[in-house]
Amino acid sequence: MSAPASTLTIPGAVRDALKVGLITLGLSIPILAVRTDQNLSNQIVLLPRWGLVASAVGIAIAVRLAYLLLAAVRQARGGALIGSLGVRLPAQAGTMFARAAVVFLFLYPVIALSLAGTGGAVKWIDNFGIQILIFIMLGWGLNIVVGLAGLLDLGYVAFYAVGAYTTALLGKTFGLSFWLCLPLAGILAAFWGIILGFPVLRLRGDYLAIVTLAFGEIIRLVLINWVPVTNGYAGITGIPRPSFFGVPFNASDQGFSAVFGLPFSPLYRTVFLFYLILLLALLTNWVTLRLRRLPVGRAWEALREDEIACRALGINTTSTKLTAFAIGAGFGGFAGSFFAARQGFISPESFTFMESAVILAIVVLGGMGSQVGVAIAAVLMIGGTEILRELDWMKEIFGSGFDPTQYRMLLFGLAMVLIMVWRPRGLVSTREPSIFLSERRAVSGAHVREGHG
Amino acid sequence: MAPRDVVLEVEHLSMRFGGLVAVNDLSFSAARGDITALIGPNGAGKTTVFNCITGFYKPTSGRITMSLGGPAEPNDVAALTASGNRAMRTARGQLFLLERMPDYEITARAKVARTFQNIRLFPGMTVLENLIVAQHNALMIASGYTVKGLFGFGSYQRAEADAVALARSWLDRLGLTARADDAAGALAYGDQRRLEIARAMCTGPELLCLDEPAAGLNPRESSELKDFIRSIARDHGTSVLLIEHDMSVVMEISDKVVVLEYGIKIADGSPEAVRNDPKVIAAYLGVEDDAVAEAEAEIAQ
Numbered sequence: 177m178s179a180p181a182s183t184l185t186i187p188g189a190v191r192d193a194l195k196v197g198l199i200t201l202g203l204s205i206p207i208l209a210v211r212t213d214q215n216l217s218n219q220i221v222l223l224p225r226w227g228l229v230a231s232a233v234g235i236a237i238a239v240r241l242a243y244l245l246l247a248a249v250r251q252a253r254g255g256a257l258i259g260s261l262g263v264r265l266p267a268q269a270g271t272m273f274a275r276a277a278v279v280f281l282f283l284y285p286v287i288a289l290s291l292a293g294t295g296g297a298v299k300w301i302d303n304f305g306i307q308i309l310i311f312i313m314l315g316w317g318l319n320i321v322v323g324l325a326g327l328l329d330l331g332y333v334a335f336y337a338v339g340a341y342t343t344a345l346l347g348k349t350f351g352l353s354f355w356l357c358l359p360l361a362g363i364l365a366a367f368w369g370i371i372l373g374f375p376v377l378r379l380r381g382d383y384l385a386i387v388t389l390a391f392g393e394i395i396r397l398v399l400i401n402w403v404p405v406t407n408g409y410a411g412i413t414g415i416p417r418p419s420f421f422g423v424p425f426n427a428s429d430q431g432f433s434a435v436f437g438l439p440f441s442p443l444y445r446t447v448f449l450f451y452l453i454l455l456l457a458l459l460t461n462w463v464t465l466r467l468r469r470l471p472v473g474r475a476w477e478a479l480r481e482d483e484i485a486c487r488a489l490g491i492n493t494t495s496t497k498l499t500a501f502a503i504g505a506g507f508g509g510f511a512g513s514f515f516a517a518r519q520g521f522i523s524p525e526s527f528t529f530m531e532s533a534v535i536l537a538i539v540v541l542g543g544m545g546s547q548v549g550v551a552i553a554a555v556l557m558i559g560g561t562e563i564l565r566e567l568d569w570m571k572e573i574f575g576s577g578f579d580p581t582q583y584r585m586l587l588f589g590l591a592m593v594l595i596m597v598w599r600p601r602g603l604v605s606t607r608e609p610s611i612f613l614s615e616r617r618a619v620s621g622a623h624v625r626e627g628h629g
Numbered sequence: 630m631a632p633r634d635v636v637l638e639v640e641h642l643s644m645r646f647g648g649l650v651a652v653n654d655l656s657f658s659a660a661r662g663d664i665t666a667l668i669g670p671n672g673a674g675k676t677t678v679f680n681c682i683t684g685f686y687k688p689t690s691g692r693i694t695m696s697l698g699g700p701a702e703p704n705d706v707a708a709l710t711a712s713g714n715r716a717m718r719t720a721r722g723q724l725f726l727l728e729r730m731p732d733y734e735i736t737a738r739a740k741v742a743r744t745f746q747n748i749r750l751f752p753g754m755t756v757l758e759n760l761i762v763a764q765h766n767a768l769m770i771a772s773g774y775t776v777k778g779l780f781g782f783g784s785y786q787r788a789e790a791d792a793v794a795l796a797r798s799w800l801d802r803l804g805l806t807a808r809a810d811d812a813a814g815a816l817a818y819g820d821q822r823r824l825e826i827a828r829a830m831c832t833g834p835e836l837l838c839l840d841e842p843a844a845g846l847n848p849r850e851s852s853e854l855k856d857f858i859r860s861i862a863r864d865h866g867t868s869v870l871l872i873e874h875d876m877s878v879v880m881e882i883s884d885k886v887v888v889l890e891y892g893i894k895i896a897d898g899s900p901e902a903v904r905n906d907p908k909v910i911a912a913y914l915g916v917e918d919d920a921v922a923e924a925e926a927e928i929a930q
Contacts, residue, residue, distance in 0.1 A: 463779070468776045470785070471768040474754075478762045481751035488683065488743050489763045490736030490832055499775075609755045611789075612799065613809035617755075623814035624753030 189248070191262075193241040200236035204229045231569050281309075282452055282569035285447045298359055298446050303562050305450045306518065310511055311558045313457040315538040315550040316464055317507030322536065323545035324464075324473065325500035326480025326627015328385045331372070331392025332535050334363040336506035337399060337527035339512025341406065344522055347416040353515045354418040360511060365509020366502040368395075373501035377494055391533055399524040411523025419515045420448055449518050460507045467503070469610045476500050476544075477610070478492060488546055534558075541595055543602025544626060552603055557588070634700045636836055636868045637682070637741075644677050644892075649676040654894040655691070659836070659885070664869040666879045666900075667869070669889035670912060675872045676746060678889070683743045691728065695739045698722015700879075732851035737766050738820050741765035741888050744825045744843045746872075752814025756805060756824060759813050760796035769794055769805055781791040783879030799827040799834035800859075819850040823857065831860065836868045837861065841873040850873060855882050866917075880904060888912065 211223045238600050280287075288300040318332045339361035346352045346360060348515050399406045406412070417425065425432045425445035430449075433440040467473040476497045479531050486493055516522050538557055542549030564580040564587070599605060605621030637659040638646065644652040652674040656857050659665040667675050681687040682693055693781045699721030715729045723737040751759050761768070771788030772778030777808045778785040800806040803823050808816060813824060822842055829837055842858065847914065859882050862869050873879045879886060879900070879901055886903040888896040890912045895902050903909055 184907070185879050466779055470772050470775055470776045471762075471765050472772075474762050475760060475765055477754060477758075478751050478765075482749050483752055484685075485745070485749035485751065486735060487685070487732045488745070488749070488760075489765060489828070490733050491762070492733050492766050493736075607753055608812065609758055611757060611761060611793070612755070613793070613800075613806070615810050617810045619753055619755060619812040620815075623812040 177403060189244040195488055196240040197237040200233045207503065208232060218288060227569060228399070228573070229318060235335050240243075240574060241598075258336045268310075277551070278458070280443055281305075282451075282475050283555065285450055287500045289443075294441065294443055297520045298443055299445075301446050301450050303565075304559060306446070306453055307449070307562060308558045309453040310515060311535065311538060312551050312554040313453065313460050313514075314508060314535045315513045315542065315554050316457065316547060317511065318535050318539050319504075319542075319545065319547070319550050320464060320507070321474070321500050321504035322539050322627075323550070324480065325476040325497065326625070327376075327497065327500060328381070328388070328530075328627070329501075329504070330385050330532055330536065331395070332387040332388075332504070333391040333527045333529070333532040334395035335508030336363045336512040336515070336531070337395055337524075338368050339509030340504075340516040340522045340526070341399065341412070342509070343513040343516040344412040344415045345405070348412060348414060348591045351416070352514075354416055357416075357517075358513045361513035362506045362509040366506035369501040369503075373498045377497055389529070389532075392529060396524050396527050396529075397625045399527065400530050404598075405522075409523060409525075410485055411521060415516050415520050415522065417445070418449070418452065442491070443602070449514075453518075457508055460510070463503075463507075463578060471625065472496070472499055474610055481625050541592065541602055543599075543604035543606075543621070545607055545624070546602065546604035549602055549604030556591075560591070561588070578589025633658070634661040635659065636696060637870065638692075638694040638696075638701065638706075639678070639682070640692045640694070642678065642681060642693065643689045644681055644686060645689045651892050652681070652688075652889075655889070655894050657887045657890070657894060657897055659868055659870055661868050662862060662866050663884040664858065664882050666873060666881055666883035666886045667889065668873065668876075668886060672891075673889040674892040675889055676817035676840060677892075679743065679840055679870075679872060682727055683734075683741060683838060684727060684730055684735040687817045688728050693740060695725040695727055695735075696722065697725075697740060701809065713721040714821075736834070738833055740833065740835040741838065742781070742836070743838040744829050744842060746844065748818075748821050750813040750821055750824055750828070752812060753758055754813060755810050755846075756800065756813050756816065757793070757796055757809040759824065759828050760799060760831045761792050763828045764795065764833075767833075772829045795831060802860075803827055804913065816837060819846050822846065822850075823854065826857070830865070830867070834867055836870060838870045838872075840872045841874060843873055844872070844877050853876060854878070860881055868893055884906045 208225060211225055211227050212220050213223050215221045252623050284305055285297070288297040288305070291297075292300055302422050314332070314336060316333075318329065321327050321329045342361040342364045343354065345355040347354065347358050352360075372388065376384050380389055381538050400408055402408075413500070419433055421427070423432050423435050424430065425442075425448065427440045431440070432438075438444070464473075469475070475486065475491050476499075478489075478491065479496055479500075481492060483493055486496070494498065517527070521524075534557065538553045539550055541557065542551070542553035561581070561584050564584055567580045570580050594605070601621040601624075607621070607624045608616035608618060609616065635658045635895075640656050642652055642655045643650065644788065651923060655674075656676065657665075662908055663863060667678060668674055669808075674898070677686065681688045681691075682724065692706075692710065694701055696719075698719070701724055704721065705719045707718065709724055709726060714726075716723060716725045717733075718724075723739075724736075727735055736743075749760065762783065768788055769775075771786045773782070797806065797809075800809055803820070805816075805820060805824065808820070813821065816824060820833045822845075826837075826839065826842060839858070843854055846854060855878055858869060858871070861867050871879070871883065883900050886896070886898065886900050888906070888909050895912060896906045
């Protein structure tokens, strides 16, 4: 490819990219378009692979276009370093983006339905929508502990597990409905957050991380070994599913479809669960944003910046740390409760250290303390791994035995390394001040501390 | 002369770290509204005394009495000491035994605020936020310990506006109002020093402990700082306890100077008296040649 022209216009870039696409098309017709194979009577047959050609051309155009645009951005900055490639937007851009994202999320099931039809939409709403939203919520919950209070927690999945098992056990043993289990799960998880908080109050940095890691493992091992209660590895099945104001989602006469005179479809439950987790995630966000502007939230951030200075200002750091642990854990518990009710089945397999690592990676990648950054990181990381399941066309290139999902962790790690090289403080590295006198100005990430535990 | 209204009384304070005696049987007092300076060569134990007063260290032995509202009656102090409590109400105000209190309570209840030798601002928070965090306890009550504030009930909005107004008044005095929305870490060094003092003042202290506030300042900044500290003592009636190496600052603004060497008090009095005290001169400048000869002769005997 030639170097981009010194003055670059959008139509020029598109034209350039289309040329590249044309060249790729020319190259790929003889190389990729047809594959020879043997049929049962040992004759050579030609298998057309036009889908592969189309994707190759598409990728070539997209890569060329991205390359040209990035080069233009770099040029506009006077040949600045690659590290400054990140978009620097005005202060309102974040809020506008967030609003647009929320509107999009509310319309998402409708969009998915109209694009993918009733059959395909379940996958897009469930695997992508709900799964990503669960991790956005977990990321926001952990963001309180790690991003705001600066306490490195490697065992966050423990609270997710506490929430899930609370819902499962209370629902199965006492027949409590999901709507009763949800707050109980949050409260119990918050309680366990405080239990974890007490012994680690005096620990900082690496030591804190190790103890929280151990705490997560303890919870998981208890779930595995306390067989009479948790049923061990086999897990718990038949967890009560959430109902729509008392109307269950099933094929019976009292079911949602029958009551509203609709043909039965599992889609209603999925859409309902989507909106439920969307509201739970938005609640998490609302509470977090609100707490940031209250004294307790400012104390968390002050704690992250300098614990000794906090004590000199009369802030009780013990209760400040415990509230951070408790509230962060509480949201993890809510998410766990939702997870149990959505799956209908849980086992310790779902609460491994890997999950903690993914949630922490989302927080770090997003930019510690940034709500928007965490949400974007969750979309990239969880959506990215789900997308890998959709890449069946890669089998055309690498053979039918190739399963892109097996490269999940490899790509994950690679993406982490790349993003940390480009944006060492996460996708959104600036900090929004919680109050301002004359003008809201984002605080540069260079000044913000990461906390020492 | 009326009896001195003592705000802080330090009696027989000792602090040992293993075998090292950092402060040895130190007693001094600070009068209300005065500027009391604590000076001494490096390693004399000045910051250790500060850390004991503000609760960052638990003293090995000794009593530190803080009295709010008026001078403490010896009977009250004795009664409080015997009771085992941390604080008591007296006829005039309140009495606190600081050596029994955790650090944050000393600021929150006994109204002792401090700054640090190496500046400890919250660098990633804005200048305004630094001053608001200092008013944490008042705002916490106004927000109903978060519950009422979260749902928007109660008087939190008004309390926050008051907090901003107080912060604003300090920023106006420091001439930092235009920088209110910048990160504290982005301020110039001298401004950071003054902001840290303003932040300590926002906790509403009766006693302000300043640990080397003039360190690293140029002569002009240092002279501005003198006026600032003086106005804190005069206009706010806040007593000041000051550790400082810059003798021009100490001698000019202090009402009383306490001199430490190797954890022991070697002088205590007005700046003039301390300046001419031979022990102090010896501690700072070393002793004269004939004194060394005398000492050698004594050893030889």
